[in-house]
Amino acid sequence: xxxxxxxxxxxxxxxxxxxxxxxxxxxxxxxxxxxxxxxxxxxxxxxxxxxxxxxxxxxxxxxxxxxxxxxxxxxxxxxxxxxxxxxxxxxxxxxxxxxxxxxxxxxxxxxxxxxxxxxxxxxxxxxxxxxxxxxxxxxxxxxxxxxxxxxxxxxxxxxxxxxxxxxxxxxxxxxxxxxxxxxxxxxxxxxxxxxxxxxxxxxxxxxxxxxxxxxxxxxxxxxxxxxxxxxxxxxxxxxxxxxxxxxxxxxxxxxxxxxxxxxxxxxxxxxxxxxxxxxxxxxxxxxxxxxxxxx
Amino acid sequence: xxxxxxxxxxxxxxxxxxxxxxxxxxxxxxxxxxxxxxxxxxxxxxxxxxxxxxxxxxxxxxxxxxxxxxxxxxxxxxxxxxxxxxxxxxxxxxxxxxxxxxxxxxxxxxxxxxxxxxxxxxxxxxxxxxxxxxxxxxxxxxxxxxxxxxxxxxxxxxxxxxxxxxxxxxxxxxxxxxxxxxxxxxxxxxxxxxxxxxxxxxxxxxxxxxxxxxxxxxxxxxxxxxxxxxxxxxxxxxxxxxxxxxxxxxxxxxxxxxxxxxxxxxxx
Numbered sequence: 138x139x140x141x142x143x144x145x146x147x148x149x150x151x152x153x154x155x156x157x158x159x160x161x162x163x164x165x166x167x168x169x170x171x172x173x174x175x176x177x178x179x180x181x182x183x184x185x186x187x188x189x190x191x192x193x194x195x196x197x198x199x200x201x202x203x204x205x206x207x208x209x210x211x212x213x214x215x216x217x218x219x220x221x222x223x224x225x226x227x228x229x230x231x232x233x234x235x236x237x238x239x240x241x242x243x244x245x246x247x248x249x250x251x252x253x254x255x256x257x258x259x260x261x262x263x264x265x266x267x268x269x270x271x272x273x274x275x276x277x278x279x280x281x282x283x284x285x286x287x288x289x290x291x292x293x294x295x296x297x298x299x300x301x302x303x304x305x306x307x308x309x310x311x312x313x314x315x316x317x318x319x320x321x322x323x324x325x326x327x328x329x330x331x332x333x334x335x336x337x338x339x340x341x342x343x344x345x346x347x348x349x350x351x352x353x354x355x356x357x358x359x360x361x362x363x364x365x366x367x368x369x370x371x372x373x374x375x376x377x378x379x380x381x382x383x384x385x386x387x388x389x390x391x392x393x394x395x396x397x398x399x400x401x402x403x404x405x406x407x408x409x410x411x412x413x414x415x416x417x418x419x420x421x422x423x424x425x426x427x428x429x430x431x432x
Numbered sequence: 433x434x435x436x437x438x439x440x441x442x443x444x445x446x447x448x449x450x451x452x453x454x455x456x457x458x459x460x461x462x463x464x465x466x467x468x469x470x471x472x473x474x475x476x477x478x479x480x481x482x483x484x485x486x487x488x489x490x491x492x493x494x495x496x497x498x499x500x501x502x503x504x505x506x507x508x509x510x511x512x513x514x515x516x517x518x519x520x521x522x523x524x525x526x527x528x529x530x531x532x533x534x535x536x537x538x539x540x541x542x543x544x545x546x547x548x549x550x551x552x553x554x555x556x557x558x559x560x561x562x563x564x565x566x567x568x569x570x571x572x573x574x575x576x577x578x579x580x581x582x583x584x585x586x587x588x589x590x591x592x593x594x595x596x597x598x599x600x601x602x603x604x605x606x607x608x609x610x611x612x613x614x615x616x617x618x619x620x621x622x623x624x625x626x627x628x629x630x631x632x633x634x635x636x637x638x639x640x641x642x643x644x645x646x647x648x649x650x651x652x653x654x655x656x657x658x659x660x661x662x663x664x665x666x667x668x669x670x671x672x673x674x675x676x677x678x679x680x681x682x683x684x685x686x687x688x689x690x691x692x693x694x695x696x697x698x699x700x
Binding site: 146147149150151153154156157158160161163164165166167168169171172175228231232234235236237238241242244245246247248249251252253254255256258259260261262263264268269271274303360364366367370371385388389392393398401402405406408409412413416417419420423 | 443550553604605608650
């Protein structure tokens with residue numbers, strides 16, 4: 138009887154999990170396996186795929202645009218991640234300090250993150266407009282020569298970076314605020330009694346105790362930034378002169394404009410490998426908090 | 433001490449307002465005629481509601497709004513229907529292979545959409561779901577994030593409730609739907625709000641799966657509108673931006689508490 142009930146219990150569990158499992162296989166795991174198969178083929182989506190071994194990779198090696206796209210992706214990560222980590226930490230400290238209007242402040246900094254990338258990019262495109270854009274006007278007001286941000290080979294990427302930092306920082310502020318609230322007030326009180334000044338409290342209590350949050354923000358932002366596509370697609374289309382073309386933009390162009398499916402997937406696979414290191418770290422971070430309860 | 437608090441508050445509020453300048457500007461520009469925008473005005477010389485009329489009169493804009501709404505609501509409901517039972521099974525039931533299924537449910541985290549975009553597109557195309565809202569909805573359903581958040585929350589509910597219900601003769605499904613699910617409501621709301629906003633705001637996947645402009649979602653449509661139509665310039669585009677942002681902002685304002693909690697919960 139007990140065995141029978143146990144079996145029925147297990148069967149029900151499998152049934153409850155089955156729909157999720159089937160969809161996971163069809164829309165994640167099978168495409169993933171196919172993505173690895175595809176990188177060895179040349180295929181224009183219409184004809185039959187042709188096996189070319191490592192052909193896509195040798196082609197990649199000699200493709201200057203691939204290398205510049207890879208570099209632009211890394212460059213974007215280097216430019217966005219440090220300001221996001223530092224600024225979100227500082228703003229979270231400010232909101233967490235003894236001030237009024239905390240609710241308003243948190244919402245204000247979070248609000249841009251709730252907007253779709255198209256709204257963000259179209260608005261900033263206008264702010265960057267050299268003729269009537271707000272930023273150009275402000276530069277003129279202080280006696281500077283306005284920059285044609287998005288059309289300038291040097292400034293186009295920093296312009297995309299500024300927009301991205303503005304758009305995404307709210308999410309990291311929320312993470313930092315949660316971390317800050319978990320530090321027991323008694324730590325600070327004890328430190329104060331021992332005569333520690335604000336500087337010491339910051340460097341011996343706040344920063345070390347937030348180590349997990351620092352790593353989490355760093356890792357999630359690196360993952361997000363490596364996949365950068367929308368901002369480039371909308372604001373510059375990869376230009377001027379390909380100077381903002383990132384890896385995903387190039388994958389999109391090769392795959393969905395020129396239908397070089399194998400080649401595009403091979404490049405997406407390179408990105409996947411780079412991201413794997415960081416997604417693994419992220420998963421481990423999430424699991425360590427879940428571990429004691431779950432497994 | 434008092435003075436320091438006032439000064440810090442003033443500084444923080446000023447910083448927040450400065451931070452919101454792009455959004456304030458966007459909202460004001462949506463009420464400006466073309467010449468006001470080109471002149472770099474802040475306050476419109478006359479409040480120009482035409483922008484909204486121009487945008488709303490476009491049949492396509494209405495179609496895009498509807499597409500966004502159907503795909504976001506449809507996918508959110510679908511995710512809950514698919515992921516709640518899955519999360520319940522791995523977090524509250526005992527059976528052989530539970531650990532493996534739990535780890536399997538998290539594999540989605542390791543496979544980001546951009547890494548498999550081409551084979552995923554081919555699967556969706558094979559099912560005939562290109563230019564179909566189901567092409568957005570169905571691939572979104574097996575969400576590792578949703579299953580993770582829900583199972584985390586369900587796991588924390590004490591066993592006593594379940595045992596009491598079982599003594600009263602409740603079946604496993606009764607326990608799932610009438611005991612655990614109501615108690616997990618905060619995580620359900622979190623999952624719903626997070627996924628609704630993600631799908632409403634997504635640009636990459638709808639851009640790939642929708643090739644006919646009737647089937648665009650709002651984010652893709654907005655970009656197409658701004659890029660292609662010379663009759664629709666700055667004011668109307670900003671009006672369209674406001675229209676596209678309102679639903680998510682409304683959801684955010686009402687669900688803020690949960691959303692913040694959900695973000696924290698999922699990544700703590």
